[in-house]
Amino acid sequence: MHIVVVLALDKVIPFDLATPIEVFSRVPGERYEVRVCAPSATVDTGTFTLQARWGLEALLDADTIILPGCADTAMVVPDNVLDHLRKAAAGGARIASICTGTFIFAATGLLDGLRATTHWIAADALAARHPEITVDPDVLYVDNGQFLTSAGAAAGLDLCLHLIRRDHGSAVAADAARLSVMPLEREGGQAQFIVPSQPPAPRGSALEPLLRWMQENTDVDVTLADLAARGGMSVRTLNRRFREQTGSTPLQWLLRARIRRAQHLLEAGDEPVEVIAGRVGFGSPTAFRDRFKRVVGTSPQSYRATFRRR
Template structure:
């Protein structure tokens, strides 16, 4: 079994710590087996996690037995990492272990020297400090995660989920990773990088205003061939204004948002109906089944047919019988949103 060790240092950020424990620990294969054994470990008997004190069942030696080591961030990224911890991490890496950091956990990984000469990322607010403190590391503040093979880094807390799903996909394939994504109510792969999460000069419009009526209308009309001019006219604005407001309020373009809405609709149809993939492609507004399959795989990480095989089995017969092919409501099996 693949051992995942999650290291808890004093002042560990609870979200960063819990994310890999939950994602890897809850994952099950089709036969019910567990592909990962998760071990929370620490350098001392108790760990100060701020709002609570943590006791872990494993010590630092478990790092040497691990296949993957996850390094959650700590409250103060500039705090000194105990040399004993760094030595164990270096030895684990020399033995072939894969090391991955969550958020400002990149500071811990960088302190080992293992990131020297490599590209890495961290939370965009901490990126300048990481670059200044570790000049040998090529810091990229714009991406959600960086995969160097043995050493991986991720951006802010939610990007830790992206990284965990990426690791699962590397280990077990897209179908299993898609299952993990559904369990986490998370898209398997988010488009864009950290730039979409940086606070803009003008805050997004509050709920009930701005683009919400247009977005709702787009969701209800995914089958229609819509151009930018059509969307701008529906929203009562120019194409330039439409593009600007979409960037401000959704972090993407109108057409990219529409494509993802079409894929969401297709996911529902694949889960709840027996319609052929070719028919579903037309129902959700794609001009050809090939274009549909390409976009679906790009967004979900798997093919429409594999998605149906993986997720339709989760619906009971009664659920399927009572699901209307024309309904926009999600099925009982929770579906992640882009």
């Protein structure tokens, strides 16, 4: 029997905690035994308390350890928790984190030199706190073999199903996915959930009227010279001010504005992708699809299927 141990610390996110319990417990054939352990008998989630049946010693018996996220990413992980996780890893246990559980994982030092992910909203904080980790905010999960990390919320389901597929093959994983009412594989990564940012120019700056015009006229075919003339400055000055005030180039900023406009159109209406490509200023549907996938992480059709407002 494969033993899966889920670690529950104070302020654990209930969804992250429940996901591995439900997914592994529902695998046909009773292939997994799921245990919940904690440093103390009572765990305060912030909305309710729970009683953990196992202590930290359960980590040393685990074949797989799951680290759910906690609401406070700045929390100091107790030394005895870190010690048990390191010992479990040295003994060959597979360790996987869900959402901000990557912060707990990172505190062990086991992810140093590896690629990892977490919820996109916390990715910058993880990268700043642990520069020795290569943080990828665009993917649903990262598999480094013994050590795995996943993005937020539903990505924990993707990770658990991936682990089942690794252990028992696609047929068993597909059965578990059906019981979880989930596709075995989802197209795209976290990027499709991240709104492309448009850094604004300071209010009252020379760029503010130009940026507003660019946002309202994404369908207009313009060149750098056109934008510079509209802004009343040289191309060189335009580039310099964009770098200073938005951290981007004029054309990069415009492309992201076009993609954001396309997302709105895909969410709100039924126009064909080819029509939307023209409405947001792309000369060909192919160029639009390529740029959209590069920025959003999935195709326009898949994005519409996921986010269209009914």
